[in-house]
Structures are given as structure tokens and as C-alpha cells.
Amino acid sequence: MKKTWFITGASRGFGRIWAQAALQRGDQVTATARKLADMADLTRRFSDSVLPLELDVTNPAQVQQVVQQAHTHFGRLDVLVNNAGAGLLATTEEASDAQIRNLFDTNYLGMVRVLRAALPFLRKQRSGHILGVSSGLGITALPLMGFYCATKWAVEALHEALALEVKAFGIRVTIIEPGAYATDFGKSAEIAEVLEPYSEFRKQFMMHLANHEYGDPDATADAILKLVDANDPPLRFGLGTSILPRARAAYAERLAIWEAWEEVSNVAMGEPKKAVNPWI
Numbered sequence: 001m002k003k004t005w006f007i008t009g010a011s012r013g014f015g016r017i018w019a020q021a022a023l024q025r026g027d028q029v030t031a032t033a034r035k036l037a038d039m040a041d042l043t044r045r046f047s048d049s050v051l052p053l054e055l056d057v058t059n060p061a062q063v064q065q066v067v068q069q070a071h072t073h074f075g076r077l078d079v080l081v082n083n084a085g086a087g088l089l090a091t092t093e094e095a096s097d098a099q100i101r102n103l104f105d106t107n108y109l110g111m112v113r114v115l116r117a118a119l120p121f122l123r124k125q126r127s128g129h130i131l132g133v134s135s136g137l138g139i140t141a142l143p144l145m146g147f148y149c150a151t152k153w154a155v156e157a158l159h160e161a162l163a164l165e166v167k168a169f170g171i172r173v174t175i176i177e178p179g180a181y182a183t184d185f186g187k188s189a190e191i192a193e194v195l196e197p198y199s200e201f202r203k204q205f206m207m208h209l210a211n212h213e214y215g216d217p218d219a220t221a222d223a224i225l226k227l228v229d230a231n232d233p234p235l236r237f238g239l240g241t242s243i244l245p246r247a248r249a250a251y252a253e254r255l256a257i258w259e260a261w262e263e264v265s266n267v268a269m270g271e272p273k274k275a276v277n278p279w280i
Contacts, residue, residue, distance in 0.1 A: 002026055002027055003028070003079055004028045004076050005022050006030045006077055006079070006118065010039060010052075010083070011035065011038035013185055014178065015033075017220065017221050018220070019031045023045075029049065030053060030070035031051070032052075032053045032054070032055035032084075033084075034054065034055070039052040040052075051073050057111070064113075066117075067121075068117070076121075078228075079228050080115075080130045082115065082132045083131075084106065085106060085185075086102070086106040086188070087188065087189025087190065089191045090192030091143070091144055091146070091192075091198050092146055094193065102190075103148065104154075107148070111132060122166070122171050123171070126170040129171075129233065130159070130166075130172070131176050132159040132176065133155075134177050135148075136242060137149040139250055143201070144202060148189075159175045163235055174235060176239060177236060177243055178239040178240060179238070179239060179242035181214055181220070181240065182214035182215065215239075215240045220239050223239060
């Protein structure tokens with residue numbers, strides 16, 4: 001059955017690859033990006049099956065208008081891919097307030113804006129599949145990428161709560177957690193001015209990234225199509241071979257630490273009391 005998609009960040013990387021995959025199999029796609037010219041080739045190749053629209057997810061009014069326009073054009077929305085994002089390379093000391101705000105405005109608040117604009121349509125039709133693009137860095141953090149990781153941890157929490165909120169409306173939610181892939185995302189990341197005490201550390205970390213093995217982003221297309229066609233899609237879906245080993249190691253370490261401190265934690269509970277629920 002033909003599906004109707006809405007994809008943010010469709011000018012390059014995963015957004016472009018998944019938009020093309022959906023279009024090639026006969027689905028309809030609203031493909032959005034900051035610059036409309038970046039998607040001109042999609043119109044030439046797929047004609048009326050694609051609706052390219054200019055969208056800056058940091059612009060609340062534009063988000064509302066574009067989602068409405070897309071729904072009016074195609075008449076429904078089956079798959080929402082919240083993919084638009086930005087990067088920031090900085091230690092905790094190096095990043096400015098403005099850089100941190102801009103990062104969260106795109107990676108987190110931008111995603112929230114798109115969700116709020118789309119959810120009324122999904123609730124009304126009582127169906128739909130939301131794909132929130134997180135990262136393997138939404139599971140564990142890396143140095144120099146703490147603020148970027150923080151946006152992805154926020155994305156994970158947002159969608160975990162969202163899945164519980166919208167289940168009754170027939171809406172499914174999946175958090176996409178890609179590992180390291182050879183996209184050009186890193187080239188567009190903002191780089192904070194280096195502080196001298198971190199210069200050698202940054203140099204070593206960048207060398208580590210350069211020597212890392214990266215997956216083929218084109219290889220993700222079939223996996224995403226299988227995911228959106230699944231009758232019972234998962235809440236979390238790791239892309240690539242690194243995600244499950246990363247999660248296993250991270251949670252084994254966390255459990256070991258929590259368990260090692262369990263006695264101290266339990267004593268900190270004090271005497272059980274029946275408290276008044278502040279939320280009621």
C-alpha cells in the first residue's frame with residue numbers, strides 16, 4: 001500500500017537517501033530542507049510523487065505552515081521522519097551559550113515543533129509512524145561532542161514519552177539510532193574555538209575519528225523501508241553493527257555501578273512514608 005512521507009533534512013545524508021528509497025518504490029514524499037534548490041533533482045526525477053518544500057525547523061510559523069501544506073497536498077500523513085539536525089564540536093568549556101542554544105533549537109526544539117504540527121493530523125486519522133532520528137550517541141557520549149550527545153539524549157527521552165502518549169491513537173514511534181556512517185554531516189558541524197589546554201586532546205580525538213570505520217549510508221534504505229512496513233515496529237532501532245555492542249557494554253557498566261552502590265542508595269530512601277502526590 002502506498003505510503004505518504006514527510007521528511008525533514010532531505011537535502012543530503014540519510015534524509016535524502018530515505019526520501020529517494022520511498023519515491024523509488026512508488027510512495028509519496030514531502031521532502032523538506034533549508035534550501036529548496038537542493039532538492040530540484042527530486043522534482044525532475046519523481047514529478048508529482050514528491051513535494052519539495054523549504055523548511056527551517058527553527059522557524060515555528062514556517063513549520064506549522066509547511067506541515068499543513070504537505071497534508072493538504074497529499075491528503076494524509078503515514079510516515080514522519082524527523083531528521084533535520086546540526087552538529088557542534090566543542091568541550092564543555094569551549095562552547096558559547098549561543099552555540100548551545102542554536103544546537104538545541106535545531107536538534108530538539110525543531111523536532112518538537114514538527115511533532116506538534118503533525119500530531120493533530122495523525123491523531124485524527126488514528127494512524128501513522130513517527131521516526132525520530134537520534135544517534136548511537138544517544139546511548140553513550142563522546143568527548144568534544146557532549147552538547148550534541150545531550151540533544152540526542154533529549155530526543156530519546158522525548159520519543160519514549162511520546163510513544164506512551166499516542167499509542168491509544170494508533171500512532172507508532174521509533175527512535176532511529178545510527179552508528180558512524182560516511183555522510184557529510186560532520187563537514188557541516190560548527191567547531192568551537194579551541195582553548196589551549198584542550199588543543200592536544202582535540203588533535204588526538206580528531207585523529208581517532210579520521211581513522212574510524214564508517215558505514216555506507218546507502219545501505220540503510222532497505223532497513224528503513226522494512227521498519228515502516230513492519231506491523232509491530234520497535235521503539236528503538238539501531239542502524240549498523242556498532243549499536244548493539246555499544247548498548248550492551250554501556251548498560252552492563254551502568255548496572256554494575258548501580259548494584260555496587262545499591263546499599264548506600266537504599267539507605268538514602270529513609271523510612272517509607274505515604275506522600276501526597278504533587279501532580280494530583
